[in-house]
Amino acid sequence: MPEISLQFRDVWKRLGLKDVLRGVELTVARGESVVIIGRSGTGKSVLLKHVVGLMRPDRGSVTVEGVEVASLDDDDLLSMRQQMGMLFQGGALFDSMTVGENVGLALREHTPLPEVQIDHVVQEKLALVGLEGNKDLRPASLSGGMKKRAALARALALNPKIMLYDEPTTGLDPITADVINRLIRRLQQRLGITSIAVTHDMRSAYHIADRIAMLHEGRIHAIGTPQEIQSTGDPAVRQFIEGSSEGPLLPT
Amino acid sequence: MNGTSTESIARRLPHAVLLRWLEDVGQVFLLVGSVLSEIPAALRKPPLLFQQMVAIGVDSMPLAVIVALFTGAVAAVQASYQFRDYVPMIYLGTVIGKSVVIELGPVLTALVVGGRVGASIAAELGTMRVTEQVDAMETMGISPVRYLVAPRFLAAALMLPVLTVFADVVAIFGGFLVATMSLDVSSHTFASGLRLYFHIRDVFSGLLKALFFGLIIATMGCHYGLKSEGGAEGVGIATTRAVVASCLLILIVDYLLASFLFRVLFA
Numbered sequence: 428m429p430e431i432s433l434q435f436r437d438v439w440k441r442l443g444l445k446d447v448l449r450g451v452e453l454t455v456a457r458g459e460s461v462v463i464i465g466r467s468g469t470g471k472s473v474l475l476k477h478v479v480g481l482m483r484p485d486r487g488s489v490t491v492e493g494v495e496v497a498s499l500d501d502d503d504l505l506s507m508r509q510q511m512g513m514l515f516q517g518g519a520l521f522d523s524m525t526v527g528e529n530v531g532l533a534l535r536e537h538t539p540l541p542e543v544q545i546d547h548v549v550q551e552k553l554a555l556v557g558l559e560g561n562k563d564l565r566p567a568s569l570s571g572g573m574k575k576r577a578a579l580a581r582a583l584a585l586n587p588k589i590m591l592y593d594e595p596t597t598g599l600d601p602i603t604a605d606v607i608n609r610l611i612r613r614l615q616q617r618l619g620i621t622s623i624a625v626t627h628d629m630r631s632a633y634h635i636a637d638r639i640a641m642l643h644e645g646r647i648h649a650i651g652t653p654q655e656i657q658s659t660g661d662p663a664v665r666q667f668i669e670g671s672s673e674g675p676l677l678p679t
Numbered sequence: 680m681n682g683t684s685t686e687s688i689a690r691r692l693p694h695a696v697l698l699r700w701l702e703d704v705g706q707v708f709l710l711v712g713s714v715l716s717e718i719p720a721a722l723r724k725p726p727l728l729f730q731q732m733v734a735i736g737v738d739s740m741p742l743a744v745i746v747a748l749f750t751g752a753v754a755a756v757q758a759s760y761q762f763r764d765y766v767p768m769i770y771l772g773t774v775i776g777k778s779v780v781i782e783l784g785p786v787l788t789a790l791v792v793g794g795r796v797g798a799s800i801a802a803e804l805g806t807m808r809v810t811e812q813v814d815a816m817e818t819m820g821i822s823p824v825r826y827l828v829a830p831r832f833l834a835a836a837l838m839l840p841v842l843t844v845f846a847d848v849v850a851i852f853g854g855f856l857v858a859t860m861s862l863d864v865s866s867h868t869f870a871s872g873l874r875l876y877f878h879i880r881d882v883f884s885g886l887l888k889a890l891f892f893g894l895i896i897a898t899m900g901c902h903y904g905l906k907s908e909g910g911a912e913g914v915g916i917a918t919t920r921a922v923v924a925s926c927l928l929i930l931i932v933d934y935l936l937a938s939f940l941f942r943v944l945f946a
Contacts, residue, residue: 479818505820505822508817511818513815513818515811515815517811519814519815520815521812521815521816522812532821533821
């Protein structure tokens with residue numbers, strides 16, 4: 428039995444008048460890559476926000492490396508987050524800073540490293556995502572794909588053990604999307620980073636997942652390897668992966 | 680559509696409005712509490728503080744100075760009109776000096792700076808909130824209160840009194856210019872009037888008020904900015920609310936502080 432990195436147990440969350448999560452059960456092994464698929468508005472991003480403690484479950488528990496996230500006080504939560512990286516949908520780069528300052532921010536805040544070494548790590552992370560030489564640009568002057576890559580470099584700055592990706596390829600052209608997919612896969616395989624990605628891009632899901640889980644009606648409706656998901660007979664999963672408007676999932 | 684309109688009506692019912700208002704008040708107190716606990720950490724990051732002192736203080740200087748100049752000028756015109764035939768003109772300097780230092784300097788500076796700075800803080804933090812930059816910051820283990828709110832809070836509390844000092848001087852100078860150039864008051868008369876009944880405690884009470892006004896402006900800007908939601912529209916709403924709330928609170932707190940200072944402390 429591989430070691431458990433992340434576990435959702437009977438997680439419920441209500442936002443406004445809607446129960447978004449209704450008893451989510453999910454276990455992710457250390458070093459594993461799990462992709463959560465599901466329609467827009469099914470609570471995929473909400474699920475990720477529970478892992479980093481941006482949201483707390485109304486019921487149930489989320490544990491990361493054996494520690495229950497909701498039980499941590501603010502200081503412990505901040506230090507736990509240093510072991511995680513999160514790639515936000517729009518990149519969420521700080522637009523008052525340059526790309527280099529964005530990538531170096533966590534290092535400046537959390538490590539006693541001298542400026543020379545911070546600069547070295549920043550260059551290294553930017554090279555990892557293919558953005559060497561763009562250190563002094565402002566986020567506003569980057570394309571969508573470059574923003575995502577810069578944000579990825581920033582998320583990797585502290586060498587996280589767990590990476591969370593919120594729609595890593597949405598809005599990117601197919602070629603840039605493939606670059607991001609390969610990067611995610613490489614990080615997970617080479618550095619053994621546990622990763623959870625949320626997406627509705629099936630190409631991306633097949634590429635980066637060890638297992639794919641489908642979130643539907645607030646629960647994990649189906650879970651399996653990409654092959655299992657591709658060959659499933661479940662009508663909801665079939666409809667989703669084939670992108671059909673006919674089936675049990677109604678258009679919204 | 681139906682659900683939305685029912686929801687929007689429900690949001691306007693008196694008890695819902697009252698509840699939201701109470702929620703706001705509670706959140707503001709929680710924010711101020713956490714800012715106070717983060718102040719020592721914020722003081723260890725002078726660059727962030729200086730950056731905000733420039734944005735809030737130095738950059739507001741031209742606006743504050745122009746407003747002050749005309750405030751003093753108007754005060755001179757109005758006072759001389761009221762004094763005509765009844766009060767000797769030596770009191771022109773007295774009345775301008777007192778009203779500027781106690782009331783006009785701190786309050787008008789706070790209102791115009793509140794509009795400028797409150798809006799800019801709410802819009803900046805609001806945009807950061809809706810583009811997930813605030814979430815990203817938290818995810819990186821950096822407290823937004825320490826990194827974003829505390830420097831603005833401190834900078835506003837420090838710079839509003841500084842701006843007020845300049846505004847006081849410029850407003851009195853504006854009054855002096857009008858008095859000597861168009862009201863036939865000699866500079867000696869004006870200056871003697873200014874010195875008459877001058878109390879340093881009046882200046883300090885004005886600066887104390889300015890400090891509170893600075894805290895109000897930063898707190899409202901940060902509070903509404905950080906809780907904005909729903910894209911550009913949400914940021915717009917947050918900005919409006921921050922400015923309206925700052926202006927209202929400045930006037931309310933002005934009354935409370937005036938009552939305390941002049942009817943209790945200096946009575």
